[in-house]
Amino acid sequence: QLQLQESGPGLVKPSETLSLTCTVSGGSVSITSYYWAWIRQSPGEGLEWIGSVYYIGTTYYNPSLKSRVTLSVDTSKNQFSMDLTSLTAADTAVYYCAREREYYDITGYENYFDFWGRGTLVTVSS
Amino acid sequence: SYDLTQPPSVSVSPGQTARITCSGDAFPKKYAFWYQQKSGQAPVLVIYEDNKRPSGIPERFSASTSGALATLTISGAQVEDEADYYCYSTDSSGNHTFGTGTKVTVL
Numbered sequence: 569q570l571q572l573q574e575s576g577p578g579l580v581k582p583s584e585t586l587s588l589t590c591t592v593s594g595g596s597v598s599i600t601s602y603y604w605a606w607i608r609q610s611p612g613e614g615l616e617w618i619g620s621v622y623y624i625g626t627t628y629y630n631p632s633l634k635s636r637v638t639l640s641v642d643t644s645k646n647q648f649s650m651d652l653t654s655l656t657a658a659d660t661a662v663y664y665c666a667r668e669r670e671y672y673d674i675t676g677y678e679n680y681f682d683f684w685g686r687g688t689l690v691t692v693s694s
Numbered sequence: 695s696y697d698l699t700q701p702p703s704v705s706v707s708p709g710q711t712a713r714i715t716c717s718g719d720a721f722p723k724k725y726a727f728w729y730q731q732k733s734g735q736a737p738v739l740v741i742y743e744d745n746k747r748p749s750g751i752p753e754r755f756s757a758s759t760s761g762a763l764a765t766l767t768i769s770g771a772q773v774e775d776e777a778d779y780y781c782y783s784t785d786s787s788g789n790h791t792f793g794t795g796t797k798v799t800v801l
Contacts, residue, residue: 605790615729615737615780617790628788631695664736673725673743679784680727682748684736 570595572665572685579691586652586690590665597646598623603668604641604648605681608661616661620668621648655692662687696720696785698793705799712768714796716781719762726764727782728757729792730775737780741766768798776800 576588590604597604603620610616619629621639629637633652641648652659666681698718706712716726728741739748741757744764754769764783768775781793 614795615731615792617792620790630790675724676786677784677788678725678743679790680739680742680782681729681737682739684738687736 570683574665574685574688581694589647589649592646598643605666605668606650607664610661657692660692662689696789696791700793700796703797706771712771714766714779716764716793720785721762722759724783728766729780730777732777771800773800
C-alpha cells in the first residue's frame with residue numbers, strides 16, 4: 569500500500585523559508601501519469617492546492633503562491649520537496665503531500681489526489 | 695481563479711438523507727470529485743468522475759451532476775459520516791480547486 573510521510577520543522581519564523589519533504593514508500597515517485605502534490609489547510613479553513621511536480625521535474629503551481637514556491641523531486645531517495653519563501657502568519661497551516669493522478673478523458677485533462685500523507689502542522693511565529 | 699461554492703453546513707438525522715451541493719462554472723464539462731475529511735485526519739476520496747465510488751467506500755455515498763451543480767448524497771447517513779466534505783475540480787486553465795467545504799452533522 570502506498571504511503572506518504574511529510575517531514576520538516578513545526579515552527580518557522582516570519583520572513584524565513586519553509587522546507588518540507590515527503591517520503592514515499594510502497595511505490596515509486598518515478599511513475600508515469602502521476603504527479604506529486606502539496607496541499608495545505610489553514611486552521612479551521614478549507615483545502616488549498618499549492619503545486620505539483622512530475623518525476624522528471626515538470627512543475628505547476630497555484631498562481632497565488634507561484635512567486636514563493638519551488639517544488640522538486642529526488643528519485644534516488646523516492647522523495648519530493650517543497651520550499652516556500654517569505655513566510656507570514658498566513659502560511660500557518662497543516663501541509664499535506666499527496667499523489668495526483670492525471671489522465672486524459674472525454675472531458676479533457678483531469679486530475680485528482682488519490683493518496684495523502686497524514687499532514688504536518690507548520691506554525692509561522694517569532 | 696476558479697471558485698467552487700458549497701453550503702457551510704448540513705445537518706441530518708441518523709438514517710436520513712444528506713445532500714451537499716457544489717456550484718462551479720466548469721461543470722458539467724469537467725468532472726467533480728468529492729473528499730471526506732474527518733476531524734484531525736487527511737481527506738479521503740469518496741467519489742471520482744462525477745459519480746463513481748472508489749473501492750471501500752460504502753454504497754450510501756452517491757453523486758450526480760446537473761448543469762453547473764454537482765451534488766453528493768449520503769443515503770441513510772450514519773454517525774460515522776460526520777465530517778467535512780469538499781468537492782474538487784480542475785478548470786480548463788488547469789487551476790486545481792477545492793470547494794469551500796461543507797460540515798455535515800449527523801444527530
